[in-house]
Amino acid sequence: MTKKIFDLGNRIHLIDGFDLGLPYRTGTYVIQDEKITIVETGPSLSVPHILNGLQELNIDPKDISYIIVTHIHLDHSGGAGLLLNDCTNAKVVVHPKGARHLIDPSRLILGAKAVYGDDFEKFFDPILPISEEKIIIKEDLETLALSETCELTFYDTPGHSDHHFSIYDPVSNGIFTGDTIGVNYNQVLEDTGIQLYLPSTSPNQFKPDAMLASLERIHALNVDCVYFGHFNVSRDVEEVYKQIKTWLPLFVEVGKKAEETGKDHHWIAEQLVLAVREDLRGSDIPDTHPVFEFIKLDTSVCAMGIVDYLNKKKR
Numbered sequence: 099m100t101k102k103i104f105d106l107g108n109r110i111h112l113i114d115g116f117d118l119g120l121p122y123r124t125g126t127y128v129i130q131d132e133k134i135t136i137v138e139t140g141p142s143l144s145v146p147h148i149l150n151g152l153q154e155l156n157i158d159p160k161d162i163s164y165i166i167v168t169h170i171h172l173d174h175s176g177g178a179g180l181l182l183n184d185c186t187n188a189k190v191v192v193h194p195k196g197a198r199h200l201i202d203p204s205r206l207i208l209g210a211k212a213v214y215g216d217d218f219e220k221f222f223d224p225i226l227p228i229s230e231e232k233i234i235i236k237e238d239l240e241t242l243a244l245s246e247t248c249e250l251t252f253y254d255t256p257g258h259s260d261h262h263f264s265i266y267d268p269v270s271n272g273i274f275t276g277d278t279i280g281v282n283y284n285q286v287l288e289d290t291g292i293q294l295y296l297p298s299t300s301p302n303q304f305k306p307d308a309m310l311a312s313l314e315r316i317h318a319l320n321v322d323c324v325y326f327g328h329f330n331v332s333r334d335v336e337e338v339y340k341q342i343k344t345w346l347p348l349f350v351e352v353g354k355k356a357e358e359t360g361k362d363h364h365w366i367a368e369q370l371v372l373a374v375r376e377d378l379r380g381s382d383i384p385d386t387h388p389v390f391e392f393i394k395l396d397t398s399v400c401a402m403g404i405v406d407y408l409n410k411k412k413r
């Protein structure tokens with residue numbers, strides 16, 4: 099049986115949100131400080147999983163003070179409006195560029211329909227608007243006190259999207275990075291002991307230079323752990339930075355090759371899967387390992403973001 103709640107120490111738990119119906123993709127972090135705080139909600143379909151998890155942790159949803167979303171892509175914040183129906187005393191903390199889309203999600207919905215097509219309703223409905231007085235905006239380097247001894251700090255970290263911040267937690271000396279420095283596949287690779295981190299280059303604000311600058315900024319904080327949007331914590335932070343810095347230029351390079359030879363995003367996705375497969379082959383991971391299902395899903399979206407970036411660069 100797959101594990102649904104992970105005790106990460108330092109008063110932090112992770113609840114699996116079963117994004118797209120799959121385990122180990124998107125999770126909600128619960129910080130049990132004086133002011134109980136949630137980081138990421140996942141889409142609305144994750145909300146029942148979050149409520150179950152809270153019950154298991156003996157937390158009344160009404161006791162939650164803050165729901166922080168790293169950015170407003172639906173797999174991170176789509177469920178925030180629905181979750182507020184239970185977390186009636188919580189405020190939603192968001193990047194300055196994301197706030198208006200939580201208040202009026204119509205553009206978010208359009209954007210997600212463009213990426214997910216017919217799957218939109220199956221995976222993301224409903225997306226409820228959040229009233230303005232429930233929203234707290236955090237600019238770069240602003241803080242949020244969870245107790246007298248703990249202040250979270252917000253860092254503007256664009257690259258994956260313009261409306262993305264990362265949240266530093268002094269108690270664990272860790273940072274919640276959403277999708278800024280990629281996706282962590284270690285949980286699904288648990289049986290192999292292999293570490294794999296890939297950049298998340300989804301549409302439509304992917305900017306490789308900004309992503310790299312955000313990575314360097316996070317690196318300079320000397321954290322002990324990185325809490326990923328997808329999925330779970332890594333305590334081997336140097337390995338995270340190293341792998342993302344290796345894969346990111348390669349992802350863009352494959353996109354440029356596609357541009358030069360008139361290939362589309364499907365081709366890019368195929369090439370990226372091949373490149374990862376090749377990289378993992380030395381580790382004796384069979385081609386049938388479930389990690390490849392995850393990588394196929396993710397690279398198909400990453401490829402669209404790379405094309406979008408290169409098209410914008412041409413203009």
Ligand SMILES: [Zn+2]
Pocket residue numbers: 171173174277327328
């Ligand atoms: Zn994401």
